[in-house]
Amino acid sequence: MPSEKILPTDVACRDLVDELVSTDESLLSLPTRVHVAECLRCQAELASYRRLRRMMRTLANAPIDLDPMLEHDIRDLLDQLDQTSARRIPARAAATLGGIAAAAGVIALAKRQRRATRLAI
Ligand SMILES: [Zn+2]
DSSP: OOOOOOOGGGSOHHHHHHHHHHSOGGGOOHHHHHHHHHOHHHHHHHHHHHHHHHHHHHHHHSOOOOOTTHHHHHHHHHHHHHTOOOOOOOHHHHHHHHHHHHHHHHHHHHHHHHHHHHHHO
16 A cells, blocks of 8 residues: 655645644644645744744733723623623722721721620729
């Protein structure tokens, strides 16, 4: 049985784009590897995807300063796009209300302990 030789022209560059983007280079199919080995355009494409993957890995570990209002702004925008009328308390207001509730809790606890101390005397 004669071995089949895969020629670079058997596979078109445009047919490889999905495979080049989505697959690790070591997992490329044999026809794709043969094509890429002889096609400068696909080699350049593969190199750019390799560079992009490397940069994305770097970004995954990069510290990011997030605006505390970002989540709220995104949710508001999604609500506007979704045409929903969700009534949501703004993040800053929620944080302030949470702080006030915590302070009220501390004051109530302090008063309770003070009263308990007075009754014990
Ligand atoms: Zn090609």
